Amino acid sequence: MQAKRVFFTGMIIIVALFVALVAAPLASFANDNAILDGFVAREYQSAAGVKLPYRLYLPGAAKRDQALPLILFLHGSGGAGTDNRKQVSGGNTDGTHIWIERAMQERHPAFVLAPQIPETSRWHSSSDEPLPHVAALLELLGELSSELRIDTGRVYVIGQSRGGYGAWDLIARYPDIFAAAIPLCGGGDTKRILSARDVAVWAFHGAEDTTVPASHSREMVAALRAVNSSVRYTEYPGVGHDVWTRAFRERDLLEWLFAQRRPDPKSL
Numbered sequence: 001m002q003a004k005r006v007f008f009t010g011m012i013i014i015v016a017l018f019v020a021l022v023a024a025p026l027a028s029f030a031n032d033n034a035i036l037d038g039f040v041a042r043e044y045q046s047a048a049g050v051k052l053p054y055r056l057y058l059p060g061a062a063k064r065d066q067a068l069p070l071i072l073f074l075h076g077s078g079g080a081g082t083d084n085r086k087q088v089s090g091g092n093t094d095g096t097h098i099w100i101e102r103a104m105q106e107r108h109p110a111f112v113l114a115p116q117i118p119e120t121s122r123w124h125s126s127s128d129e130p131l132p133h134v135a136a137l138l139e140l141l142g143e144l145s146s147e148l149r150i151d152t153g154r155v156y157v158i159g160q161s162r163g164g165y166g167a168w169d170l171i172a173r174y175p176d177i178f179a180a181a182i183p184l185c186g187g188g189d190t191k192r193i194l195s196a197r198d199v200a201v202w203a204f205h206g207a208e209d210t211t212v213p214a215s216h217s218r219e220m221v222a223a224l225r226a227v228n229s230s231v232r233y234t235e236y237p238g239v240g241h242d243v244w245t246r247a248f249r250e251r252d253l254l255e256w257l258f259a260q261r262r263p264d265p266k267s268l
Helices: 002-036 090-097 102-107 132-147 162-173 192-196 215-225 253-258
Strands: 039-045 051-057 068-074 111-115 150-160 180-184 200-206 232-236
Touching: 039 132, 051 132, 068 090, 068 132, 068 162, 090 111, 090 150, 111 132, 132 150, 132 162, 150 162, 162 180, 162 192, 180 253, 192 215, 200 215, 200 253, 215 232
Parallel strands: 068 111, 068 150, 150 180, 180 200, 200 232
Antiparallel strands: 039 051, 051 111
């Protein structure tokens, strides 16, 4: 009898451990789904055959009767991959979700686009031609402008870390597309950026960033100021690479962004 009791007790413990091990990843998956709530999963294939997974937030149907701004978010290294999830979760949550909060969408309804590139790719390039995934992104913008009522005078790009470099690079290559940019802890080509002198920019960096030194942002800002650009720059003392934990809480940032408009909008 004692042996049977020990046996059944042991079996109960084993079953409980098994249930706990199975439930843990399921709970994590459920939480991850909640983070993605509101973003539609899609994939675009370019004319060159490049596949670009992306997430798209669509405001309510009633709000889409009018032309709305488009916010393009470029993820950092932590969002790279092919799962079409990481670019809107983890360290990329603030940069994608702050725009879709109910109060924000009531004041400033907008489309939010979050593409994802593989770990082996980048958003920026030193060559004259954009990298294949960036070329695919530009094609995608054109496709979306045909599908959705996008206010082409209010297309904004935001990027952090690897995406911060991308934000600088995109406005330098395509200054006629973007009304404003928010590059966080990025950098780029100080000569090429001069073409973006008329793009509204608010850049952010942590003074103690050891991943991307703050000098990278300072140099870009100095280059624009030398040609009378009204670029804004905020550098946080004592803050490291994760400057996005502070920047997206700047009181004036959101209203500043939505106030920016190109005087001569071009088709995407």
